Amino acid sequence: MVDAIVSLAIEKLGAFIAQEVNILLEVKDDLRWLKDELRYLQSSVRSAESRLEEEQIRNWVEDVRDVANDAIKILSDFSAHQEEYAAPKQGILDRVRACFCLIKEEATLYDIGKEIDSLKKRIELIKNRRNDYRIDNILATPNKQQKERTLLRITAINNQVEVVGFEDDFKTLMGELNSEDLSLKVISIHGMGGLGKTSLATKLYNSSELRNFDTRAKVCVSNEYNIKDVLKRIVTSFMGAEYEQKLSTMDEYHLLQHLPELLQSRGRYLVLIDDIWDIKVWDQIKIAFPNQKNGSRIIITTRNKKVAEMADDKCFVHQLRFLTEDESWELFCKRAKPTTQNMEKLGKEMVGKCRGLPLAIVVLSGLLLHYMSYDYWSKVKEHIWRHLKDGGSFQIEEILSLSYNDLSPQMKDCFLYLARYPEDHVIDPDELKRLWIAEEFISEAEEGEGVIMEDMAENCLNELINRNLLQVNKLRWSGQVESCRVHDLVRDLAIKKAKEHKLLVVLDSGKHHPELIYLLEGQPRHAIYNEIGEYLKLVEHRFDALRLRSLTLVRYFGAKLELKEMKLVCSKFKNLKILDMDRVHLERIPEEIGDLVHLKYLGLMGPEIYSVDPIEIPASIGKLKKLQTLHGRRTTDYTVPKEICELHELRHLHIRIRGSLNIGTHQTKLQTLDRIECKEWMKIDTVNLTNLHTLCIYEEGQIEEGYNYTLESVANLKTLQTLALWFEYIPTLKPLSSCNRLKSVSLLNTLKDPSELRHLPDSITDLSLIGSELREDPMPTLGSLLNLTALELGPYVYMGNKMVCSENGFPSLQILILEELKELEELEVGDGAFPSLKQFQTRKCPELKKIPVQLAECLRPWFYDAPCFMTPLGWMT
Numbered sequence: 096m097v098d099a100i101v102s103l104a105i106e107k108l109g110a111f112i113a114q115e116v117n118i119l120l121e122v123k124d125d126l127r128w129l130k131d132e133l134r135y136l137q138s139s140v141r142s143a144e145s146r147l148e149e150e151q152i153r154n155w156v157e158d159v160r161d162v163a164n165d166a167i168k169i170l171s172d173f174s175a176h177q178e179e180y181a182a183p184k185q186g187i188l189d190r191v192r193a194c195f196c197l198i199k200e201e202a203t204l205y206d207i208g209k210e211i212d213s214l215k216k217r218i219e220l221i222k223n224r225r226n227d228y229r230i231d232n233i234l235a236t237p238n239k240q241q242k243e244r245t246l247l248r249i250t251a252i253n254n255q256v257e258v259v260g261f262e263d264d265f266k267t268l269m270g271e272l273n274s275e276d277l278s279l280k281v282i283s284i285h286g287m288g289g290l291g292k293t294s295l296a297t298k299l300y301n302s303s304e305l306r307n308f309d310t311r312a313k314v315c316v317s318n319e320y321n322i323k324d325v326l327k328r329i330v331t332s333f334m335g336a337e338y339e340q341k342l343s344t345m346d347e348y349h350l351l352q353h354l355p356e357l358l359q360s361r362g363r364y365l366v367l368i369d370d371i372w373d374i375k376v377w378d379q380i381k382i383a384f385p386n387q388k389n390g391s392r393i394i395i396t397t398r399n400k401k402v403a404e405m406a407d408d409k410c411f412v413h414q415l416r417f418l419t420e421d422e423s424w425e426l427f428c429k430r431a432k433p434t435t436q437n438m439e440k441l442g443k444e445m446v447g448k449c450r451g452l453p454l455a456i457v458v459l460s461g462l463l464l465h466y467m468s469y470d471y472w473s474k475v476k477e478h479i480w481r482h483l484k485d486g487g488s489f490q491i492e493e494i495l496s497l498s499y500n501d502l503s504p505q506m507k508d509c510f511l512y513l514a515r516y517p518e519d520h521v522i523d524p525d526e527l528k529r530l531w532i533a534e535e536f537i538s539e540a541e542e543g544e545g546v547i548m549e550d551m552a553e554n555c556l557n558e559l560i561n562r563n564l565l566q567v568n569k570l571r572w573s574g575q576v577e578s579c580r581v582h583d584l585v586r587d588l589a590i591k592k593a594k595e596h597k598l599l600v601v602l603d604s605g606k607h608h609p610e611l612i613y614l615l616e617g618q619p620r621h622a623i624y625n626e627i628g629e630y631l632k633l634v635e636h637r638f639d640a641l642r643l644r645s646l647t648l649v650r651y652f653g654a655k656l657e658l659k660e661m662k663l664v665c666s667k668f669k670n671l672k673i674l675d676m677d678r679v680h681l682e683r684i685p686e687e688i689g690d691l692v693h694l695k696y697l698g699l700m701g702p703e704i705y706s707v708d709p710i711e712i713p714a715s716i717g718k719l720k721k722l723q724t725l726h727g728r729r730t731t732d733y734t735v736p737k738e739i740c741e742l743h744e745l746r747h748l749h750i751r752i753r754g755s756l757n758i759g760t761h762q763t764k765l766q767t768l769d770r771i772e773c774k775e776w777m778k779i780d781t782v783n784l785t786n787l788h789t790l791c792i793y794e795e796g797q798i799e800e801g802y803n804y805t806l807e808s809v810a811n812l813k814t815l816q817t818l819a820l821w822f823e824y825i826p827t828l829k830p831l832s833s834c835n836r837l838k839s840v841s842l843l844n845t846l847k848d849p850s851e852l853r854h855l856p857d858s859i860t861d862l863s864l865i866g867s868e869l870r871e872d873p874m875p876t877l878g879s880l881l882n883l884t885a886l887e888l889g890p891y892v893y894m895g896n897k898m899v900c901s902e903n904g905f906p907s908l909q910i911l912i913l914e915e916l917k918e919l920e921e922l923e924v925g926d927g928a929f930p931s932l933k934q935f936q937t938r939k940c941p942e943l944k945k946i947p948v949q950l951a952e953c954l955r956p957w958f959y960d961a962p963c964f965m966t967p968l969g970w971m972t
Contacts, residue, residue: 100160108127129166159221160596258294259453267413268295268299273307280410285414288495289494289584292415312333317372322376322380358385359387366394399563416451417451418456433472442472445463459479512589512593513589514590522581528552533695547786564581568580601624643670645673646674674698677726684700688713688716689716709733716739725745739757740759762784770792770819771793806820806829820842829851834856841863847869865891865892880905890939898919902927902928904925905928906931910934911936920943933953
C-alpha cells in the first residue's frame with residue numbers, strides 16, 4: 096500500500112521534472128533529489144510492509160508514506176497554480192490584474208519552495224531514524240508472527256475436524272478421488288480464507304472411504320515457503336519422523352530425485368498439499384509425483400482460483416461456497432446452543448453477520464460458549480467485529496489479512512478502496528473500474544499497444560475475484576460479471592486497513608464516532624453515510640478541505656441534501672478528483688459544480704422519487720477539463736449543455752440523456768455513450784469516435800412521419816463491442832457488418848425481417864431480441880453465427896408456431912432462453928445442432944409441450960429474479 100504511494104510519487108515527480116519548464120533550476124534539482132531519495136527508500140518499504148504488526152516498523156513506514164503523499168500534493172498545488180495564471184492578459188484592466196497576480200504568483204512559488212525544503216529535512220530525518228532504530232536489523236530477523244501462522248496451519252491439517260454444510264462437496268470430491276481413472280489426478284479446492292478448505296480437505300484425507308490408498312502424506316506450504324523444506328516434510332510425512340535424519344544432507348535437487356524413487360515402490364498414494372499461494376511452488380515440486388497409472392491422487396487447497404486452475408491440465412477445480420443460513424446455525428449450535436428464545440434470536444442475528452463464513456461462526460460460538468447470558472450476548476452483538484477479532488483464538492483478522500498481505504501494491508490499493516461501499520452494497524464492476532482509474536490506482540502511463548486503462552482495471556477486478564476477496568453476486572447471461580459483493584468481515588478489514596494506511600476513511604451514522612475531526616484528519620478520501628450535515632459543519636469550520644482528493648456522499652432514509660450544502664461542497668473541496676453523489680437526493684445541480692476543475696469522476700445526484708422532468712446539468716460542466724466519467728442515476732433523466740463537447744478527456748458518459756447532445760470532434764477518448772436519443776445520434780459525426788465500445792440508442796416519444804432512421808454512422812465504429820437499440824423500426828442492420836469487434840447486441844422492437852440478422856458480424860457472442868413480432872423463423876439465420884454463445888428470444892419476438900434449428904447449427908451456443916413466445920408449438924433440432932449447449936430455459940411458452948432431447952438434457956428452471964430482458968446494459972431491463 097505504501098509502496099504504491101511511493102511509486103506514484105516517483106512517477107509524478109519524474110513526469111513533472113521532464114515536462115515542467117516554468118520552474119527555477121534549483122527547485123527542479125530539489126525535486127530530482129526527492130525522486131531519487133524516494134526510489135532508494137522504496138526497497139526498504141517493500142520489505143517493511145509485511146512486518147507492520149511491529150510498532151517501530153509501522154511508524155517508520157507511515158513517515159515514508161506521509162512524505163510521498165505530501166510530495167504528490169506539492170506537485171498538484173503547483174499545477175493548479177500554473178493553470179490559475181495561464182490565461183492570456185489583453186486589456187488594461189487585465190494587465191493591472193496581471194501585476195497583482197505576478198506578486199501573488201511569486202508568493203505562491205516561495206511557499207512551494209519552503210514546502211520542498213521541509214520535505215528534504217523530513218527525508219533526512221527518516222533516513223537517520225532507519226539507522227537509529229535499527230529498522231534494517233529488525234527486518235533481517237525471522238517473522239515470528241508468520242511462523243506462528245504456519246504452525247497453526249500445520250496443526251489444523253493434523254487434526255480431525257467437524258465439518259458442517261459440506262456434505263455435497265464431500266460427495267463430489269470423494270467421487271473424484273475414488274474415480275476409475277487410473278491416471279494421476281489433481282483435485283484443487285479454492286475459496287476465501289476461513290471458508291473451511293483445510294477442514295474439508297482434512298476430512299477427505301482422513302476418511303475411511305479412502306482406505307484403498309497404500310500410502311499418504313500431508314503438508315502445509317503457506318505463503319512463506321522454502322522448496323527444500325516442503326520436500327523434506329512431504330518425504331517425512333510419507334516415511335515417518337525417523338526418516339528425517341536421512342534427509343539432512345540432501346539438497347533440493349536430490350530431494351526431487353529421491354521422492355519419486357520412494358513413491359515408485361509404495362503403490363497408490365494420496366497427498367494433501369494445503370495452503371498453496373503461488374503456482375511456482377507446485378511447478379517446482381510436481382515433477383516429484385510420478386504418474387504410475389494406479390489411481391494416485393493429490394489434493395491442493397488455495398485461496399487463489401488461478402493457482403487452482405493451473406495446477407494441472409486435467410485438474411478438477413472445486414470452489415467452496417459459503418454456508419447457508421441453516422448450516423451456519425447448525426455449526427454455531429454445535430458449541431454454543433442458546434438456552435432461551437431471546438438468546439436464540441440474538442444468536443441468529445450474530446450468526447447472520449458472519450455471512451456463512453465457517454471460521455467466523457466457530458470463533459463466535461467459542462467466544463459465547465463460556466458466557467451463556469443474554470446481557471453478555473447483547474454486548475457482543477453491538478460490536479461483533481471487535482469481539483470476534485479480540486476473542487478468536489484463530490484471530491480472524493490475521494487469517495483474512497494473509498490474503499491482503501499477498502497482494503501487489505497496486506492490488507492493495509484496489510482492494511482497500513472497496514471500503515467506500517456501504518455494508519451489503521451491490522457493487523457495479525464497471526463503476527468500480529472507472530473509480531480506480533480516476534483515483535489513479537491504474538496509471539495512464541501504462542496504456543499502449545492496444546492495452547487501455549479499462550483493460551488493466553478489468554484485470555485487477557478479476558484478480559480480486561480469483562483471490563476470493565471479492566464475491567460475484569450475479570453473472571450476466573453472457574458470463575460477464577453483472578455485480579459483486581464484499582463479505583462483511585472482509586469489508587471491515589478493508590475499512591480498518593484503509594484508515595491505518597491513510598487511503599480512505601468511512602463515516603457511518605450507524606457507528607459511534609466520538610471525535611470526528613481526528614477520524615477524518617490526514618485522510619485523502621472520505622466516504623460519508625447519512626451524517627452529511629454534521630460532516631459539512633466540520634468542513635466549514637475546522638477541517639482542511641483542500642487536502643481532500645475523493646468524496647463519496649450517501650444519504651438514505653429519504654432526506655434531501657440542501658442546495659446550500661451542495662454549494663458548500665463545491666466551494667470548499669477545490670482539489671477533489673472524485674465526487675460521487677448518485678445516492679444523494681437533490682432536485683438541482685448548482686452552477687458551482689464547475690469550480691471543481693480537478694474532477695475526473697462525477698457521480699450526479701437526482702430527485703428522491705422518479706420525475707418526468709429531467710435534471711439540468713449546468714453549462715459550467717464545460718470547465719471540468721479533466722473529467723473522465725460522468726455517471727448518473729439509473730432512474731433519472733438529465734439534459735446536457737452544449738459545453739459537454741469541451742470535455743476532451745471524457746471516456747464514459749453514463750447517463751440517460753434527454754434532448755440534445757453535442758459531441759465534439761476532439762472527444763476521441765469517448766468509450767461509453769449510454770444512453771442517447773436516436774435523433775441526437777443521427778447528428779453526431781462518428782468518424783472521430785475511434786474508441787467507442789459501448790453504445791445505447793433509444794427512441795423518445797412518438798416518431799415523426801417520414802423520419803428516416805439509419806445506422807449508417809455506426810459502421811464507422813470499428814471498436815464497438817456492445818450495442819443496444821431500443822426503438823420501433825430500423826430498415827436494415829447492414830451497417831453492423833462493418834463492426835468486426837461487436838460482441839453483445841440487444842435489439843428491442845426493431846426488426847421486421849429475420850433475414851436482416853445475416854448482417855450481424857461473426858464476432859457476435861451475445862444476442863438479445865425482443866418484440867419484433869417476426870412472422871418468419873429466425874433460427875436458420877441465427878444458427879450460422881459461429882461464435883454466438885448466448886441467445887435470448889424475448890417476449891413477442893416470433894409469432895409463428897414452429898422453429899427449426901438447422902443441422903450443425905449454433906456450434907458455439909451455451910445458453911438459450913425462450914420467453915413469452917405465445918404461439919410456439921414445436922422446436923425441431925437437426926443432427927449436430929447445439930453441440931456446446933449447457934443451459935436451456937423457457938418461460939411463458941404455453942403451447943410448447945415437447946422439448947427435443949438435445950435441449951431437454953440442458954433444461955434448467957427459470958430464474959424468476961432474473962430480468963426479463965437481459966441486455967448488456969443493466970438499466971434497460
